[in-house]
Amino acid sequence: MYEIYNTFADCRKVLIDRLREPAPGRIQLLTGPRQVGKTTLLLDLAAQFGDRTVYAAGDEPDAALPGFWERRWAEAEARAKQGTAVLLLDEVHHLSDWAGRLKGEWDRARRRHINIHVVATGSSALRVATGSRESLAGRFERLTLSHWPAIGLADAFHLSPREAAHDLVRFGSYPGAVEFQRDFARWRAYVRDAIIGPAIGRDVLALGVVRRPALLRQVFAIAAALPAQIVSLQKMLGQLQDSGALETVAHYLALLQDAYLIAPIEKYSPQIHRRRASPPKLVVLNNALLSASHPNGAPDPAREPERFGVWVENACLAFAINQGQQVLYWREEPLETDAVCDGSWGKLAVEVKTGRFDVQALRGLLEFCRRNPAFKPLVITAPGDEETARRNGIESISWEDFLIAGPPGK
Template sequence: MSNSYRRPLLRNLVARLREPRKFLQVLTGPRQVGKTTLVRQAIADLEIQAHYASADDPALQSRTWLSQQWDLGRLRARNAPEGQAAVLVLDEVQKIPEWAGSVKAHWDEDSTSGTPLHVVLLGSAPLLLQRGLGESLAGRFELLRLGHWNFFEMREAFGWDLDQFIFFGGYPGAAPLIADLARWRDYVRDSLVETTLSRDILVMTRVDKPALLRRVFHLACAYSGQILSYQKMLGQLQDAGNTTTLAHYLNLLASAGLVTGVPKFAGEVVRQRASSPKLQAFNTALITSQAGLTIDEARVDREYWG
């Protein structure tokens, strides 16, 4: 990932961390879009004491671990120069059982004691993160959404042209690998897609048919940009169950920033839900990683290129 490129959202985060401590800062977005890099850049710009910890490792996912990290953040705040705050960064915090209640308790303790500790929460499963925020932390946080990189960002950071962006998409971590297409595809499939499915969805949410979830993802990539009825999806997928299951799995994939099913626009909610969705990948890298074409082959295939 290009650590020197500064995404526009960086200015917002720096400005909020310069203010007196008011709210938790919650930074959400798919994996590998630069959440951790952006926070590190903000801390470097501010030149303040900081402690970073990640709960992505299953062995660390406990409330005791969370309390230990918070205490380390408080230590940074006590050691900060007079008049300065410190920053505690907790990555993938939504993977800790009952995390929201623990965060609320520690945050309120610091508010009462006047501890100058800013807290930034990072998460790559926005649906799960926001569920905890709404349940326990209402009124205590601000949300910053970091999406996939757009063409202008990839051009500025890596010198890409439009055709490269259309084909390779907007994952900065994969950008240095594009000269070796097979290696690039393996990286996207193994380090991005499979990690997202296994760590952000299957571990965190009950999924009765994991193999079906993966097939729904592949189908959405193959038919991205096309309207496909749920009945036709059932015909394409083995052991698909019913349309409710398919719609639920599409919602899970959308919450992780992979693919979605866009409903037909209608004034009535009932008509929206009954409509056939347009399948859409959030990042064209996901489509290319599943296909077998080179960029030159893709350009001349007008049906594929669009």
């Protein structure tokens, strides 16, 4: 299990509190997507704790030189003689045998009562999680700084919450990209060069289990072109320029999820094996990836209402996933429910309707809830259309309010 934080301030507070505990405490492993503020957070911690900190980045050129690891630990131990030291290891998964080395040093610090706290970050969930499970069992606490929600953008950039919700649908929520939104070409270059390229070309490929990088990039491109769509792996395979096995495509989708890019959500079924046998619904975990990948950028709600509605649905589903909810979908032809959520929000069956609709359009939602009465129906609508669902006894919320604060009563 791990803790998910969607705001920089919340994650910062937790880490500061833990670094003030007696040392050596549990290693703090901070994972999360690229460009959400992990390095900024470490540098903020360095400023907070001043001369007691040692900062090292695993993706710096000198990290590959002999003795890099030993020098950083020696420096931290020297500072620990003056009081509690804090060792900050950024992008730790780029360091060779990082988990085994960290285990050895932490165990030694415990035996010798060396007052060192450790915070390590990584942009690859699989590499950090695998390494920590294999070598650091019982020695770490894992936190995830997830994709920013609309309210995080509003607070950080002094936007109204509704303006932030609209920006999230059109431009996503990478904080470093906000300053470039008025220059779309520059904004797109930033997202591609600072996020998509490194996430696929470094974080995923560094796993050492990608034998066909070109095929991986094609799988990402197809998924980004089909947000919130149920797509069979056979159909994806037919669109690929390079041939590949279904197992390879499924494996690459899983790797893209570990890199915080794409979530292939499963079909709801009480039988787990039936979930995994069904075609996935592709959710792009940050709408910036949609705008950067689409030739025309973000849709105009007035001229492209259908495409805009798909982007709103994707943003709502991505928000739920990034908030730590388990998100599935349900479909039994001709009936369908956009999302089935289970987690801290409770059990929800969700339908997203950004255009005009009537109760007939909610047949799938109502049928799912009839069969599964533990789930409560929720309709996410265009602003002003909430009463259409409420008149039929179904709780509803506008997509703006949902992206700002989540479901009613959460």
